[in-house]
Amino acid sequence: MGPIEILFYTVVVIFAFIGMVRGSNRELGNSIIFMYVVAVLGFAEERGWSERAVQEIANIFGADPARINELVFVTIALFFVLIIVVTYQGKTFDFSGARIPGCLGLLTGFAVGALNGYLIAGTLWYFANEYGYPFNLLTGGLTPTGQFLLGFLPQTIFPSAFYWAIPATILLIVRVIR
Amino acid sequence: MTTETQILIAFALYLIFFGWLGYRRGVWPELTLFLVTVVSWVLLQERGSIVVRMTNFFGKFLVLIRSGGLTGSTEDALQAVSEAPNVITDENQYGFLFLVWAVIVLFTFILTTNTKIVRRGKHKFAAVLLGLANGLVFAALLLPVLGQVLTTIPAQQAEAAPLNALTVLVTELWQVFVRTIQNVWQWVQPVPPSVWLIIITLLLVLIAWPVRRSAKR
Numbered sequence: 001m002g003p004i005e006i007l008f009y010t011v012v013v014i015f016a017f018i019g020m021v022r023g024s025n026r027e028l029g030n031s032i033i034f035m036y037v038v039a040v041l042g043f044a045e046e047r048g049w050s051e052r053a054v055q056e057i058a059n060i061f062g063a064d065p066a067r068i069n070e071l072v073f074v075t076i077a078l079f080f081v082l083i084i085v086v087t088y089q090g091k092t093f094d095f096s097g098a099r100i101p102g103c104l105g106l107l108t109g110f111a112v113g114a115l116n117g118y119l120i121a122g123t124l125w126y127f128a129n130e131y132g133y134p135f136n137l138l139t140g141g142l143t144p145t146g147q148f149l150l151g152f153l154p155q156t157i158f159p160s161a162f163y164w165a166i167p168a169t170i171l172l173i174v175r176v177i178r
Numbered sequence: 179m180t181t182e183t184q185i186l187i188a189f190a191l192y193l194i195f196f197g198w199l200g201y202r203r204g205v206w207p208e209l210t211l212f213l214v215t216v217v218s219w220v221l222l223q224e225r226g227s228i229v230v231r232m233t234n235f236f237g238k239f240l241v242l243i244r245s246g247g248l249t250g251s252t253e254d255a256l257q258a259v260s261e262a263p264n265v266i267t268d269e270n271q272y273g274f275l276f277l278v279w280a281v282i283v284l285f286t287f288i289l290t291t292n293t294k295i296v297r298r299g300k301h302k303f304a305a306v307l308l309g310l311a312n313g314l315v316f317a318a319l320l321l322p323v324l325g326q327v328l329t330t331i332p333a334q335q336a337e338a339a340p341l342n343a344l345t346v347l348v349t350e351l352w353q354v355f356v357r358t359i360q361n362v363w364q365w366v367q368p369v370p371p372s373v374w375l376i377i378i379t380l381l382l383v384l385i386a387w388p389v390r391r392s393a394k395r
Contacts, residue, residue, distance in 0.1 A: 024386075028382070028385065031382065100388055112382075158370065158374065158375060166375060175386070
């Protein structure tokens with residue numbers, strides 16, 4: 001397997017193209033949800049809530065304590081992927097039925113899609129890194145580029161992931177006051 | 179066919195393109211573009227140091243704000259300002275002025291394309307002539323810069339395999355692009371988290387605003 005950042009770039013580009021096809025008006029609704037989820041996950045992770053919750057559940061079911069990292073990562077990843085599927089499948093805070101026409105529409109869709117891809121791939125990468133790359137997700141060490149990018153993931157770009165709630169709330173206000 | 183003939187045909191094609199562009203855009207947009215391009219170039223060459231000093235002053239002002247000059251200790255802030263290097267140095271001055279000129283020209287081109295801002299006019303022949311004049315001006319100003327990339331392709335290589343020459347050109351331009359991004363990245367580092375937050379929020383609001391407006395209609 002190649003460097004993990006290649007996978008990160010690939011996911012970002014795929015979501016950017018999805019955004020280009022769907023249009024920024026629909027993608028912005030997903031962005032609001034993703035930014036709030038990143039903020040809440042970061043908030044819970046900073047206080048160790050997610051880890052403690054999974055630990056408790058693992059104790060109830062008698063899971064191997066040595067595999068707690070894998071369990072926490074799988075729980076967070078499944079929760080996050082479930083939200084991604086639901087937001088892309090169901091109703092979100094869509095801005096309107098009308099998308100921006102022409103090249104500008106394609107460009108803005110691409111940009112917002114790339115942001116969504118960054119939030120998704122970046123969050124999964126961050127938690128994989130936090131829990132020691134369980135299930136041999138990373139066989140070798142991180143490349144210098146990978147080390148560099150770790151400082152620019154959604155959870156590390158700001159002092160606290162809860163900062164993502166600010167653009168999400170502003171977008172929500174723009175959405176509501178129309 | 180001699181090299182001179184080839185150069186003449188290539189140059190004629192280039193001018194025809196600009197003449198056609200002038201015909202499509204109209205006389206007043208082309209005249210505005212021509213005047214802004216030439217005047218801004220001359221002014222930046224002759225009086226560019228004013229723009230450089232203003233940019234450096236603004237850079238120092240940002241350092242003053244970041245070091246708490248408006249709220250904290252005045253001595254510390256003044257020391258930080260005096261120690262801060264100039265944003266635009268003698269080495270990057272030419273590149274900076276070229277960038278300023280390019281931004282002015284690009285904005286003028288976009289603004290003059292809008293018929294609500296500048297009407298097209300009826301003098302089609304004059305528009306073609308002004309289009310040709312713009313082509314000549316851009317050739318004179320841009321070719322020396324583009325030549326730094328184009329000269330890396332030997333003429334024999336270009337004649338023997340045109341697609342190979344195109345690959346070399348695209349690769350070279352891509353490397354220039356990557357190096358520029360890396361230089362800009364190193365120049366702006368470190369970007370405070372608050373700046374990232376403002377950039378992301380502003381971009382999202384800018385994208386969301388027209389969508390919101392279209393929904394109102």
